Amino acid sequence: MTEVIQWARLETLEMAIAALEPLEISYIYLERVPDEWLTGEDRRDGLRLEKFDPDEDFDRWERGRIFCADFELRWERLDGAFQAVYVGAPAELPDFVPADELNLDDKTPQEHSYMLWGNRVPDDDLETVGAEEREGQPAFIEFQVPRVFYYPASDQAQRVRLQVREYVEPGSGARCYYRFLGLEEIQ
Numbered sequence: 001m002t003e004v005i006q007w008a009r010l011e012t013l014e015m016a017i018a019a020l021e022p023l024e025i026s027y028i029y030l031e032r033v034p035d036e037w038l039t040g041e042d043r044r045d046g047l048r049l050e051k052f053d054p055d056e057d058f059d060r061w062e063r064g065r066i067f068c069a070d071f072e073l074r075w076e077r078l079d080g081a082f083q084a085v086y087v088g089a090p091a092e093l094p095d096f097v098p099a100d101e102l103n104l105d106d107k108t109p110q111e112h113s114y115m116l117w118g119n120r121v122p123d124d125d126l127e128t129v130g131a132e133e134r135e136g137q138p139a140f141i142e143f144q145v146p147r148v149f150y151y152p153a154s155d156q157a158q159r160v161r162l163q164v165r166e167y168v169e170p171g172s173g174a175r176c177y178y179r180f181l182g183l184e185e186i187q
Contacts, residue, residue, distance in 0.1 A: 003088055003104050005177070006096040010082045013058045013075060015094045017066065026052035026068035027152065027183060033062035033077075049116075049183075050137065051152045065180060072179035087179045102177060107167035113184060116160045117142040118149045157185035 010016060032046040058064060058075075059082075065074040071088025086093055087104070118140030121131055129148065131139035137150040138157060151160045163181040168174060 002090065003109075004086075004090050005099040005102055005104055006086045006091075006093060007099045008084050008093070008096040010075075010084055010095060013082055013084065016073065016084060016086075016096070017054075017058060019093050020066065020071070020073060020091070022052050022054075022066065023068040023070055025182060026066060027180070028052050028056065028058075029065040029067070029180070030056075030058075030061040031063040047147075047149075049149075049151055067180040067182070069181050072181075074179075087177070104167055104177070106170070107176060108170050110166050110168055111163065111181070112166060113161040113163045115186075116140070116149070116151060116162055116183075117145055118159075120153075120158050121148070151183065153183070153185050156187050159186035160184070161186060 008016065028048065028050055030048040030050075052066060052068075058066075062077045063075065065072055067073075071086065071091065073084060073086050075082045075084040077083075084096070085099070086096055119142070121129055121139040121141050123133070126133060126139060129139070129141050131141070131148040133139075134150055136152060138153055138155060140149040140151060140160070142149070151157075153160050161184040163184055164178050165181055166175050166178040169176060
């Protein structure tokens with residue numbers, strides 16, 4: 001499959017996201033970037049990895065990604081606007097232009113997967129570790145990181161892996177770009 005890379009500087013993400021056609025299995029990764037020390041609520045809700053919800057107010061998030069097997073749209077708020085990058089199957093997105101400085105045609109795509117933080121917390125231990133029960137998002141904990149993670153996974157998932165496509169230079173093997181593809185459950 002031929003993939004393209006495009007970018008735009010946007011005041012709002014609404015039209016770009018509306019132009020996408022997410023697959024049934026699509027995900028969002030959202031991140032708050034605080035200007036000051038994190039509050040308890042920021043620590044608890046400052047990172048989200050969930051199934052795609054078209055009703056989410058994406059403009060409230062400083063960083064984010066919508067991703068699936070066909071594409072990834074990522075953004076970061078800089079100087080009051082969003083720097084957005086689209087990588088994937090050719091798509092017509094308003095205000096996006098080709099990223100001529102990075103051509104994927106001569107890159108070699110390689111797929112990898114990386115374990116996400118945490119092991120699933122058994123239901124009996126949720127209260128002990130300070131986790132709450134969330135529908136369709138079991139809690140995962142990593143003792144090296146002082147936070148509970150929630151991933152869109154089944155109750156049978158013990159771990160979760162992130163699937164990634166990396167684009168590498170054929171001669172040197174240097175990675176020049178990457179995008180998220182999906183999640184895989186480890187039972």
